[in-house]
Amino acid sequence: KNYKVFSSATSLDRLVLWGSVRLLATAQDSHPTPLPSQARVVICGGGIVGTSVAYHLAKLGWTEIVLLEQGRLGAGTTRLSAGIVSVAKPIAIESQMADYSNALYERLEEETGVKTGFVRTGSLCLAQNQDRFISLKRLASRLKVLGIACDVVKPKDVAKLHPLVNIHDLVGALHLPRDAVVSAPDVNHALAMAAVGHGVQIYERTSVNHVLVEKGHVTGVETERGTIECEYFVNCAGQWAYELGQSSEVKVSVPLHGCEHFYLLTKPLQEPLPPNTPVVMDMDGRIYVRAWQGGVLSGGFEKNPKPIFTEGRNQLEIQNMQEDWDHFEPMLSALLRRMPSLESCEIHQLVNCPESFTPDMRCLMGETPGVHGYFVLAGMNSSGLSFAGGAGKYLAEWMTYGYPSANVWPLDIKRFGNLQSSRTFLRHRVMEVMPLLYELKVPRWDFQTGRQLRTSPLYDRLDTQGARWMEKHGFERAKYFVPAGKDLLALDQSKTFYKPDWFDIVGAEVKCCKEAVCVIDMSSFTKFELTSSGDQALELLQRLCANDLDVPVGHIVHTGMLNERGGYENDCSVVRLSKNSFFIISPTDQQVHCWSWIKRHMPSDTQLHLEDVSWKFTALNLIGPRAMDVLSELSYVSMTPEHFPSLFCKEMSVGYANGIRVMSMTHTGEPGFMLYIPIEYALHVYNEVMAVGQKYGIRNAGYYALRSLRIEKFFAFWGQDLESFTTPLECGREFRVKFDKHTDFLGRAALLQQRQEGVTRRFIMLVLEDHDTELDLWPWWGEPIYRNRELVGVTTSSAYSYTLERHVCLGFVSPPSLDGTPAVVTPDFINRGDYEVDIAGQRYPAKAKLYPFSSLFAQQRRRKDDMELSNFQGK
Secondary structure, three states: OHHHHOOOOOOHHHHHOOOOOOOOOOOOOOOOOOOOOEOOEEEEOOOHHHHHHHHHHHHOOOOOEEEEOOOOOOOOHHHHOOOEEOOOOOOHHHHHHHHHHHHHHHHHHHHHOOOOOOEOOOEEEEEOOHHHHHHHHHHHHHHHHOOOOOEEEOHHHHHHHOOOOOOOOOOEEEEEOOOEEOOHHHHHHHHHHHHHHOOOEEEOOOOEEEEEEEOOEEEEEEEOOEEEEOOEEEEOOHHHHHHHHHOOOOOOOOOOEEEEEEEEEEOOOOOOOOOOOOEEEEOOOOEEEEEEOOEEEEEEOOOOOOEEOOOOOOOOOOOOOOOOHHHHHHHHHHHHHHOHHHHHOOEEEEEEEEEEEOOOOOOEEEEOOOOEOEEEEEOOOOOHHHHHHHHHHHHHHHHHHOOOOOOOHHHEHHHOOHHHHOHHHHHHHHHHHHHHOOOOOOOOOOOOOOOOOEOOOOHHHHHHOOEEEEEEOOEEEEEEEOOOOOOHHHHHOOOOOOOOOOHHHHHHHHHHHHHOOEEEEOOOOEEEEEEEOOOHHHHHHHHHEOOOOOOOOOEEEEEEEEOOOOOEEEEEEEEEEEOOEEEEEEOHHHHHHHHHHHHHHOOOOOOEEEEEOHHHEEEEEEEOOOHHHHHHHHHOOOOOOOOOOOOEEEEEEEOOEEEEEEEOOOOOOOOEEEEEEEHHHHHHHHHHHHHHHHHHOOEEOOHHHHHHHHHHOOOOOEOOOEOOOOOHHHHOOHHHOOOOOOOOOOOHHHHHHHHHHOOOOEEEEEEEOOOOOOOOOOOOOOOEEEEOOEEEEEEEEEEEEOOOOEEEEEEEEOOOOEOOEOOOOOHHHHHOOOEEEEEOOEEEEEEEEEOOOOOHHHHHHHHOOOOOOOOOOOO
16 A cells, blocks of 8 residues: 555565655555544645655654645646746745755655656746846846856857757847756655655545644644644645635635646657756746657746636646647747747647746745744745745744744745735736746836735825835835826836836935925834733833833834844834833834734733734824924924934824824934824825925925935845844944843844854945946846955845935845855955945946945045035934
8 A cells, every 4th residue: 555655666665665654544545544643743735845844844853743635645736847946036045945956856866766857957048138138147146146057148059058949039048057857746756755764654635624723822633534633733735725724723824826827748859859958948938848758848927827716625636627729829839939840749738737826926934923833835836846845944944943044034924914815816916926927027016916905094195196106015105206297107117127217206306305305105114002001011022122122201212123043033113102002113014024023922911912003003204304394383392303302202283183103213314203193184194294394395205215315324124134144233233232231132142142253244335336327237136246356245225326326235245254164254354345246247346334334425525515415414
């Protein structure tokens, strides 16, 4: 029976090798092996993702691991995988996962004796136009930072590498020599064999009905064959992950949705293609092509995808669904244009299999916010084979140590909330997401579906005044405001790696912030209130926050919430409203993560209460030197620094509305105020501010202006510059750490050790020198940083500084290691190097600055005597 289950094994002896093999129950067994009554962890899903998690947990020393599969192992999406393992992914963490998967699959055969079909073919990403070529060159720069081999090549080189490719309309390509192809079912089988060899118990034909939860913790799993008590549960159910999450006692949101995915198989060609023929990814043609048994396998991501299973639970096992040649015809035409010689080849089969996609084209990973011990790894967006090895490794580390060995925030399931779990939202969004996998994505592109889900009360008012919108965590935020008479259509369709159409508009908004007053609606910020009957709220925040929260009532404290490694789990502003009440302001996309982090560390004390009040307040940011004049008129209170000092909060009346929390901060370093307005007063306060502000030159501004202001002031933002591996000492924020207090806070020990040993990387500002804003490619983020022609780091964010009239990049640099030991960063290392920033393969000289700095703007004033900078410096 064991041999029947592991049907691709070549001999029974191979099974004997694994001494701890347990019987794998099948529906046909007259006496199926009973399930264990308890385990440490239960994994649901026997595809390549689930077996990878089991394999890596076992490698890390876990025991009592049970993997349950409702059908047969690998009979889901894994069975119909196209078998391509490529590192050509849009973000760094995905490329890292694929690179690890590649190395893992190569060594699995030696480790297990199971042939996996691994062939190192390499791959070619083709460019039919200059914009695509630029995107590939940007990708090449990023991959080289990760140590991944790649080369930008000419069309004639493509012809040498692949005999069938028509190169006449190509401008170039990216060659990834270490990409590979494998047999996904065989890799799945090898992972399962290796896991069983380390004590993992695998049971087929066993469906999970729901997960048992008690007091917010996983306690067990109820299956059709009995209940297993467990501490941890991992949802690797792929297509079924959404339904499985909804079927738990406490519903778990797993936002993904299925679409049909097509690929074509041909019979062997007259001159059979060698197995090591490079994979071709013609993203402008929306297709991929690989060698398959002497012929080709070719699929793609069409512009009009077909979502499926919206109504609920789908097939028990994935079967080849109905052929649809009319639907596949555009991809077939693209294939014949790219490889005309295939016109005479004979077709073997058109495969139609379901694939699951997420709202932002990134997989779902990590512990769910509502249930401790419930982990998810699903939503692979047609890259399950490429991601499974690395994702399984990171999730196993997360479960073992409490965190993975890399920053996986872009993939963390807590980036989504319940609001993204609407089936209608998911159906519409994945119809946009699937085509976007191969769409050319220039910086600052926005999703078009699932919009206007969360809006400020001012949305309609701002929209009629020319607001152009972006979306963050489902919340609409204004990017900039198009003045009357501008060509709106041209701005909406602005797609470029160069100077964008909104350049002058944002410049005018920045100028107004510096010389007069602007209003930015920042209602999307996450807002919590923490209250207690005694000192419990203060004690909790003193434990969670690096900065000192024991400040007088009304004071505002900027602080990080750190993990035990000293890295940022959150970067926030905290206002002490009263002795035992605090107002916590965090980034928009921190709503679920920050809530989860605080709740995880809250004692079970009925006198301590945390409330999400994000929806209760509209937030208006009044930026500029005339902000105090506007508020003085509306409140009949002096707003000068003498009467309203910096980083202070007062509850005031503004216009006819009372209870407005007015704070002397702007999140950009400019003079001004934040107004947190009870939502029913929002429109009134906005109208009053705009009416009174007319005499002071008031105007609306958006987040692009905010970004420019904060970057030229060297302000780091969480999720862009700061993450769970970044410490305050690495980004010049030691002054926000209460080392002088005898308060033990999360991360204190790690920071004390780092302070003693020295930091090995530092957050710096780079001002581009020989860069033409009009003609050169712009830096956006993720560009390599070179010092004395040696790679030392990467940018995390950048913007054009309208004050300096130059591009400014923020990022981290590290000295080269000495004999494998990381070297300590010194001020001399930063200040005495010759720096360059690599933008799509071309390097531009840059001047480096450490935070904090004082001379940058003084130098600029001397260089440009006619520029008025007094407002910029906040004087």
